Amino acid sequence: MTVIDRILAVFDEHGRGAHFGENVTETEHALQCAHMAATAGADDALVAAALLHDVGHLLHGLPEDIAERGTDGRHEVGGAAWLAGSFGPAVVAPVRLHVAAKRYLCAVEPAYHGAMSAASQRSLLLQGGPMSPAEMRLFVAEPWFRSPAGLKAGLWSPTELAVDPRQVIAALPAWLAKTHGVEFAFGTPVLGFDGSTVTTPDGGVPVKRLVICTGADFRDLAPAAFAASGLYPCKLQMMRSQAFGDRFRVGTHSAAGLTLRHYASFKTCPTLPALARRLDAEMPEYGRYGIHVLVSQNAAGELTLGDTHEYGDAITPFDNPRLDDLVLDYLKTFLAVPDPRVAERWHGVYVRHPTAAYVAARPAENTLAVTGVGGAGMTLSFGLAEKTISDFLGEAP
Numbered sequence: 571m572t573v574i575d576r577i578l579a580v581f582d583e584h585g586r587g588a589h590f591g592e593n594v595t596e597t598e599h600a601l602q603c604a605h606m607a608a609t610a611g612a613d614d615a616l617v618a619a620a621l622l623h624d625v626g627h628l629l630h631g632l633p634e635d636i637a638e639r640g641t642d643g644r645h646e647v648g649g650a651a652w653l654a655g656s657f658g659p660a661v662v663a664p665v666r667l668h669v670a671a672k673r674y675l676c677a678v679e680p681a682y683h684g685a686m687s688a689a690s691q692r693s694l695l696l697q698g699g700p701m702s703p704a705e706m707r708l709f710v711a712e713p714w715f716r717s718p719a720g721l722k723a724g725l726w727s728p729t730e731l732a733v734d735p736r737q738v739i740a741a742l743p744a745w746l747a748k749t750h751g752v753e754f755a756f757g758t759p760v761l762g763f764d765g766s767t768v769t770t771p772d773g774g775v776p777v778k779r780l781v782i783c784t785g786a787d788f789r790d791l792a793p794a795a796f797a798a799s800g801l802y803p804c805k806l807q808m809m810r811s812q813a814f815g816d817r818f819r820v821g822t823h824s825a826a827g828l829t830l831r832h833y834a835s836f837k838t839c840p841t842l843p844a845l846a847r848r849l850d851a852e853m854p855e856y857g858r859y860g861i862h863v864l865v866s867q868n869a870a871g872e873l874t875l876g877d878t879h880e881y882g883d884a885i886t887p888f889d890n891p892r893l894d895d896l897v898l899d900y901l902k903t904f905l906a907v908p909d910p911r912v913a914e915r916w917h918g919v920y921v922r923h924p925t926a927a928y929v930a931a932r933p934a935e936n937t938l939a940v941t942g943v944g945g946a947g948m949t950l951s952f953g954l955a956e957k958t959i960s961d962f963l964g965e966a967p
Contacts, residue, residue, distance in 0.1 A: 573656040577622070584628040592689055596628060615660035622661070623668045625649040646670075663714040669697050674709050676700040703852040707899075715902050724824075732823045733948065734868040760791065765935030781962065782939035785920040795933035801921040801942050805885045806877040807893050810914040811907070814871035818908055823866035826904050832862040832945075856900070859893055863900045872913070875901065877945075889917055920944065930958060938962045 571579075585597035592599065604621035612620070626649030650666035664671075672690075676683040677700040686694070694700075701709060709715060746752040755770075762769040768777055782791060786803050789796040830836045831846045850857050860879030867873050878893040898910060922944030923929055929942035940958050943950050 576656075577625070580625065580628045592687060596624065600624060613660075615658070616664060618657070619661045619664035619668075622649065622653060623665050625652065625665070659714070663712075667709075667712065667714060670701075670709055670712075673698055673701045674706060677702075677706060706852065710903055711895075711899050726822075730823065732866040732868070737868070763791065763934065763937065765937060778936065779962065780934075780937040781959070782933070782937065782941075784939075784941060785918075788921060788939060788941050792931070792933035792939060795931045795939060796921075799923070799929045799931055799942070800926075801923055801929055802882050803885055803919055804922050804944065805880045805917055805919045806945075807889055807897075807915070807917045808874065808876040809894060809897070809912045811873040811875065812909065812911055812913045814867075814873075814908075816871065818871065820865060820867045820873070820905070824864070824905065826863045826865075826900065828856060828862035828900065829864070831857075832860065855892075855896055859896070861893065861896055861900070863897055863904075865901065865905060873907065875912075885919065889915065920947075928954060 581597050581600070585600070586595050594602070600621050600623075603623060604617050607617045607620035624645060626645030626647070629645075629648055629652055646666055646669045650662050653665060654662050672694065676686075676694060683691070683694075683700065698705075743752075743754050743756075747754065758770050758772065760768055760770060763777075763780055763782075765780075766776060766778075767774040768780065769775075782788065784791065788801070789803070828849070830839065831842060831849070836842060846857070855861070860881075862877070864876055865873055875897060878890075878897065880890075894912070894915065898912075901907070901910070921942050923942045926942065927946065928940065928950065931939040933939055938958065940954065943954065
């Protein structure tokens with residue numbers, strides 16, 4: 571007897587009974603779920619899991635009113651075990667997790683709980699009720715987790731664009747040299763400066779004007795100016811996935827819900843304080859490390875994922891793998907990546923100001939230092955460069 575024959579035999583023998591207090595049979599419930607999964611665009615494995623998610627009810631031999639008797643039949647466990655001999659994890663895991671998914675949904679969407687039938691609400695209590703914050707953190711860490719709620723809404727900006735830093739860094743110097751005659755001295759450390767000379771290991775380089783556009787190195791080049799600036803260092807960790815090519819395209823770069831409390835632009839939202847309190851209660855590590863999950867994709871199909879934030883004296887030269895795990899766990903709540911293996915990891919250190927969008931300092935005569943744009947460098951860089959250079963060049967040397 572094939573697996574299909576066994577499934578048909580189980581439904582033929584037990585599928586005509588009522589679906590545990592509902593006005594449909596077990597077979598009708600299974601077909602409805604499979605139809606809804608297919609209509610929503612689910613793949614074949616998930617449609618099969620939707621069809622078979624309650625097969626454990628047909629196997630345990632318990633009466634239809636077990637919930638009213640205060641008994642949880644653990645049908646998800648029995649059903650997953652019965653299917654495991656014939657199906658792979660893509661079918662078995664959703665069957666095993668579908669009760670947990672209901673508990674998760676009831677925790678994150680109170681309206682979902684209110685829309686459930688009385689029978690389903692009774693069984694929910696026997697299954698543990700809505701998840702606690704601790705249970706939710708474990709659930710979203712499941713390898714098979716995809717947000718049961720799905721992506722509910724988003725803000726779309728047609729003016730946003732993504733830049734691949736590796737591509738830009740490789741091409742921009744050649745363009746500047748050809749178009750504007752800019753000379754570059756790559757691999758030449760700057761040891762110091764005064765108003766007329768930049769000191770390097772190869773000697774002094776005379777200058778009329780000097781512009782310092784650096785990050786955390788500003789502290790070493792001009793310690794007095796750095797101390798007076800109010801800037802502090804910030805370390806972020808980033809990741810990059812394998813190259814998916816055309817096999818998987820996100821279609822846009824995304825910033826998820828945690829971003830709402832990371833950027834000052836969102837502070838005008840009246841409900842933001844309540845959201846921040848909820849996030850701190852449910853996901854304290856995300857607030858502690860300033861984690862907000864961003865995703866962008868380059869032409870090769872690689873996903874750039876980040877980011878995390880450690881500040882001041884908490885910064886060490888060593889990366890914290892726990893922070894990467896938190897980013898990947900949250901990513902799964904809004905984006906289903908088919909194979910989220912990480913191909914590259916790195917970190918960077920920049921400087922930021924607690925209130926100002928950037929800092930322009932004058933550490934020496936004929937010298938301008940511009941830094942502290944923090945995480946808004948891509949947004950501010952062109953406009954900031956035009957303004958500060960125009961002002962600086964307008965001064966007499």
